[in-house]
Amino acid sequence: MNMRRMLAAVAIAAVAVWTGPGRAAPVTLSFWYPVDLGGGLAKVIDGMVADFNKTHPDIKVAAVYSGSYDVTLQKIQASKLAGTLPDVAVTEISSVPVLAALGAAQPLDRLIAATGGAKFLGKFWPSMLLNCRYGGKVYGIPFQRSTPVMYYNKDAFVEAGLDPEKPPLTWAAMAADAQKLTKRSGNRVERWGVELPLEAFNWFYYALAYSNGGQTLSADGSKVLWDQPRELGALKYWYDLVNKYKVTPAYTPWNDGPQEFVAGKAAIIWHSTGDQGFMRQHVKFHWGLGRIPKNTQFGPPSGGGNMMLYATDPARQKAAWTFMTWMSEAPQAARWSIATGYLATNIASWERPEMLALIKEHPEVLVTKAQLKDAKAEPASAKYAPARDILNAMIKDVLANKEPLVAGAKKATQEANAAMAK
Amino acid sequence: MRRILRRAALYAGVLAAAAIVAMPMYWLVVSALKPGDEIFTATPRWLPGRLAWGNFAAAWQGAAFGRYFFNSICVTAAILLLQLTTSSLAAFALARRRFAGRGFILLAVIGALIIPIQVTFLANFITLQHFGWLDSYWALIAPFAASAFGTFLLRQAFLAVPDAIEDAARLDRCTGLAFLWHFLLPLSRPTVLAFALVALVAHWNDYLWPLIVTNRDEIRTLPIGLAMFVTQEVTTDWNLLMAATLFVAGPVLIVFFFTQRYFVRSHLHAGLKR
Amino acid sequence: MKGALGASRARVRLAPYFYLLPALAALALWNYYPLAFLINLSLHRLDAATPVPIWVGTANYRDLFASPLFWRVLGNTAIYTGLAVPLSIALGLALAVALNQRLKGAHLLRTLFYTPVVLPTVAAATIAMWIFNADYGLVNYALGLLGRPSIDWLTDSSWALWTVIAVGVWKTFGYFMLVYLAALQSLPQSVLEAARLDGARPWDRFWSITWPLLRPTTWFAVVIALILSFQAFDFVNIMTQGGPSNATNLLVFYVYQNGFQYFRLGFAAAIAVVMFVLVYALSALISLWYSR
Numbered sequence: 001m002n003m004r005r006m007l008a009a010v011a012i013a014a015v016a017v018w019t020g021p022g023r024a025a026p027v028t029l030s031f032w033y034p035v036d037l038g039g040g041l042a043k044v045i046d047g048m049v050a051d052f053n054k055t056h057p058d059i060k061v062a063a064v065y066s067g068s069y070d071v072t073l074q075k076i077q078a079s080k081l082a083g084t085l086p087d088v089a090v091t092e093i094s095s096v097p098v099l100a101a102l103g104a105a106q107p108l109d110r111l112i113a114a115t116g117g118a119k120f121l122g123k124f125w126p127s128m129l130l131n132c133r134y135g136g137k138v139y140g141i142p143f144q145r146s147t148p149v150m151y152y153n154k155d156a157f158v159e160a161g162l163d164p165e166k167p168p169l170t171w172a173a174m175a176a177d178a179q180k181l182t183k184r185s186g187n188r189v190e191r192w193g194v195e196l197p198l199e200a201f202n203w204f205y206y207a208l209a210y211s212n213g214g215q216t217l218s219a220d221g222s223k224v225l226w227d228q229p230r231e232l233g234a235l236k237y238w239y240d241l242v243n244k245y246k247v248t249p250a251y252t253p254w255n256d257g258p259q260e261f262v263a264g265k266a267a268i269i270w271h272s273t274g275d276q277g278f279m280r281q282h283v284k285f286h287w288g289l290g291r292i293p294k295n296t297q298f299g300p301p302s303g304g305g306n307m308m309l310y311a312t313d314p315a316r317q318k319a320a321w322t323f324m325t326w327m328s329e330a331p332q333a334a335r336w337s338i339a340t341g342y343l344a345t346n347i348a349s350w351e352r353p354e355m356l357a358l359i360k361e362h363p364e365v366l367v368t369k370a371q372l373k374d375a376k377a378e379p380a381s382a383k384y385a386p387a388r389d390i391l392n393a394m395i396k397d398v399l400a401n402k403e404p405l406v407a408g409a410k411k412a413t414q415e416a417n418a419a420m421a422k
Numbered sequence: 423m424r425r426i427l428r429r430a431a432l433y434a435g436v437l438a439a440a441a442i443v444a445m446p447m448y449w450l451v452v453s454a455l456k457p458g459d460e461i462f463t464a465t466p467r468w469l470p471g472r473l474a475w476g477n478f479a480a481a482w483q484g485a486a487f488g489r490y491f492f493n494s495i496c497v498t499a500a501i502l503l504l505q506l507t508t509s510s511l512a513a514f515a516l517a518r519r520r521f522a523g524r525g526f527i528l529l530a531v532i533g534a535l536i537i538p539i540q541v542t543f544l545a546n547f548i549t550l551q552h553f554g555w556l557d558s559y560w561a562l563i564a565p566f567a568a569s570a571f572g573t574f575l576l577r578q579a580f581l582a583v584p585d586a587i588e589d590a591a592r593l594d595r596c597t598g599l600a601f602l603w604h605f606l607l608p609l610s611r612p613t614v615l616a617f618a619l620v621a622l623v624a625h626w627n628d629y630l631w632p633l634i635v636t637n638r639d640e641i642r643t644l645p646i647g648l649a650m651f652v653t654q655e656v657t658t659d660w661n662l663l664m665a666a667t668l669f670v671a672g673p674v675l676i677v678f679f680f681t682q683r684y685f686v687r688s689h690l691h692a693g694l695k696r
Numbered sequence: 697m698k699g700a701l702g703a704s705r706a707r708v709r710l711a712p713y714f715y716l717l718p719a720l721a722a723l724a725l726w727n728y729y730p731l732a733f734l735i736n737l738s739l740h741r742l743d744a745a746t747p748v749p750i751w752v753g754t755a756n757y758r759d760l761f762a763s764p765l766f767w768r769v770l771g772n773t774a775i776y777t778g779l780a781v782p783l784s785i786a787l788g789l790a791l792a793v794a795l796n797q798r799l800k801g802a803h804l805l806r807t808l809f810y811t812p813v814v815l816p817t818v819a820a821a822t823i824a825m826w827i828f829n830a831d832y833g834l835v836n837y838a839l840g841l842l843g844r845p846s847i848d849w850l851t852d853s854s855w856a857l858w859t860v861i862a863v864g865v866w867k868t869f870g871y872f873m874l875v876y877l878a879a880l881q882s883l884p885q886s887v888l889e890a891a892r893l894d895g896a897r898p899w900d901r902f903w904s905i906t907w908p909l910l911r912p913t914t915w916f917a918v919v920i921a922l923i924l925s926f927q928a929f930d931f932v933n934i935m936t937q938g939g940p941s942n943a944t945n946l947l948v949f950y951v952y953q954n955g956f957q958y959f960r961l962g963f964a965a966a967i968a969v970v971m972f973v974l975v976y977a978l979s980a981l982i983s984l985w986y987s988r
Contacts, residue, residue: 064637074956082551251851258657263462274656382744385958393941446823512719515712534727536975538927541968545730568722612878627816667819674814
């Protein structure tokens with residue numbers, strides 16, 4: 001018995017030596033992911049990758065946590081200069097043009113064509129593919145995607161005499177509801193009617209501009225349009241919420257929004273769909289989800305992260321592509337969405353039993369699904385990042401009355417266009 | 423009488439400073455013990471309604487903390503040992519020897535202190551790649567083999583040792599490295615300790631560098647586990663983050679608590695007499 | 697005989713260089729080579745649209761000096777350094793002197809004052825953000841109890857820099873307390889004892905004897921504090937991202953922002969070089985002033 005085992009071991013070793021490492025060893029791929037969602041979710045990724053490795057014996061994916069979106073970008077940048085890029089990585093969607101222009105990310109069109117072409121891309125929500133292209137080529141596959149959504153406190157609605165099942169759908173309705181929902185004692189605001197937290201990406205500025213029919217960035221990505229009438233109208237509405245109706249603070253930091261909603265200090269907040277898990281866990285009153293209200297049209301901006309390919313060797317590219325497509329298949333997309341609160345990217349995954357079970361328990365999820373057909377691209381170009389920060393500073397200055405609205409927008413537009421032309 | 427008043431004023435001042443410093447610490451500990459639904463309340467809650475010890479278990483399981491702990495200890499110990507060796511040797515030469523180019527070298531050491539990691543890391547990343555050291559313990563240790571700060575700090579301490587002691591030692595044929603080991607280092611114990619503690623903290627807590635140069639849990643360090651609790655797009659689980667902070671910062675605090683008695687005079691005298 | 701003596705003399709003469717070798721070799725490789733790398737990079741254009749470096753001479757520097765934001769950032773950095781350096785050193789020194797007395801519970805207090813230094817910055821910044829939160833932070837809660845209106849500590853551009861400075865001082869003064877404690881312990885006891893026997897009052901004794909003896913330590917502390925203040929990155933990155941409206945954008949954050957958020961590596965390298973020259977010149981000035 002022992003003898004036989006030993007012989008078998010020797011035989012296996014001999015075969016391994018004879019065939020050499022190239023054929024026997026599986027292709028090992030590195031996959032960098034920034035799970036911007038707290039510790040537990042790294043486990044979800046690890047679990048999915050383990051399942052992939054189990055079902056694909058010729059490929060071995062090593063999943064590597066790579067820090068926040070920012071640090072991941074830094075890591076990729078350094079690796080590009082040192083020539084040690086990963087094979088696949090997830091980054092924030094606005095980095096697609098940057099990493100493509102840098103020559104780090106690789107175009108996927110050939111691989112897509114070999115996997116069914118348009119039919120393959122047709123599996124995803126069309127709005128999610130908007131932030132995946134650069135220079136006419138596809139670089140990104142949607143992975144952990146989100147849009148903004150409106151969280152509202154149903155108990156506060158009842159208290160203010162509003163119908164808790166009818167969140168405002170238009171700008172006018174939101175301003176009116178927010179006035180009823182704002183609670184003051186003396187000079188102190190006990191509860192804000194609405195909060196639009198501002199982060200580095202200026203998501204809610206885009207949300208307002210899009211719902212007013214604006215663009216914010218020219219189609220070729222070379223000029224910002226913040227001084228155009230529709231964009232100015234969006235900023236004016238935000239300005240009025242702060243300074244005319246006084247229903248929202250001039251500035252709410254991004255991370256504060258959900259906390260203030262949970263503490264009952266804001267009756268409505270706009271935030272990421274990715275926050276649903278947090279709300280389910282922490283909110284102690286009745287709450288619901290509403291669409292981001294429209295003025296002339298619905299149009300929430302896209303957000304979150306895409307998967308991109310960095311491998312250049314054809315054999316590695318093929319293996320990496322197998323992994324990327326597997327991760328975006330319906331069962332995996334559903335699994336990731338249920339675990340995180342990110343939107344399931346694959347249309348078919350919304351019909352899967354586990355997804356239907358989630359919807360049954362949390363019917364408000366359907367609001368996030370309904371928004372998907374209206375969702376628009378997040379502004380991005382290879383040189384947009386400085387413009388993003390100029391816009392951020394301008395919004396804060398205008399809302400805090402440190403800068404007049406029209407003049408401030410004009411000045412910021414010129415500055416941004418100059419910075420992007422460099 | 424005046425002495426008592428002075429004493430009282432001293433206590434009052436120190437305690438006031440202590441209160442300001444302690445407040446955030448208190449908040450950290452309390453938050454780590456709060457259940458999730460007590461973190462965000464309209465008015466600050468000074469005590470948890472119930473103690474959520476489970477936070478620690480949940481935080482511990484959030485990342486490979488056991489492995490990270492081991493790595494942090496190895497990496498930090500290696501860095502400390504290397505830095506103490508290279509710094510005390512260099513400081514010895516700079517403080518107690520005359521040689522051509524001393525002033526220039528001292529300026530070069532101070533200059534090295536000025537260059538922050540945000541500035542060096544691209545070049546160092548590429549250097550590590552040339553050496554084939556990326557994604558290994560070397561990547562975490564080698565770039566910190568020398569410390570401009572330590573060299574500078576120890577030089578200051580070595581300068582303060584009177585020449586008479588060196589002359590006396592020479593009579594005992596205790597020169598060169600023996601003098602460094604038997605006299606300079608023991609005499610400068612508070613400074614050596616101060617430096618070791620500062621270096622310990624810096625490398626124990628560093629997360630950006632390990633995150634960028636490593637790609638495997640097997641060699642990653644504690645703060646990476648901590649970074650996993652900090653989020654950008656959605657809201658952080660603060661109680662878990664604070665619980666994780668406690669077990670990252672805890673060991674260093676314990677080390678400090680037990681070593682700081684060496685800052686008290688009596689021990690120094692013991693060192694002198696030997 | 698003579699040859700052996702000569703060899704041993706040469707060994708004595710060369711010994712300092714051997715002692716210096718390991719430290720200098722490492723510093724040259726890990727600190728000075730990157731500086732040379734940066735100087736070279738700063739003379740090139742390398743960004744998202746130019747993935748292969750192009751020689752541009754001093755264009756990055758000209759762009760930098762022509763940028764109003766650079767001067768704003770420089771001003772912020774000057775304010776930060778001008779306040780954080782003296783405050784953290786004064787606080788560190790005062791507490792070191794106080795704790796050097798034989799106070800009851802001094803060891804607990806020493807640990808307490810050192811805790812902020814030990815805390816991982818991520819956690820320290822997170823707590824600071826809570827405490828200075830406009831709506832439910834402890835500071836505004838305390839102001840409310842005193843009947844004062846709330847202040848938007850981190851979100852109002854006229855307050856944010858002061859808040860970041862306060863948090864920076866809170867996090868670093870423990871270093872200086874430790875350095876001063878170490879120095880106080882090595883002061884010649886005989887001199888202090890003699891002054892005590894002369895009946896000099898503690899306050900006078902401090903200024904006429906202790907303070908001059910601490911001079912080398914103070915010089916050291918000032919240089920270190922200066923350098924630390926120019927490297928204040930983490931708090932800015934986590935708490936304010938340089939905002940609101942660049943009110944807390946400091947030089948090192950400006951380097952990071954251009955290099956790693958905008959991918960303008962050549963330009964970022966130019967900022968880094970300017971920063972290095974600036975800190976080096978300031979340190980040299982302080983050293984000159986001290987060695988007068």
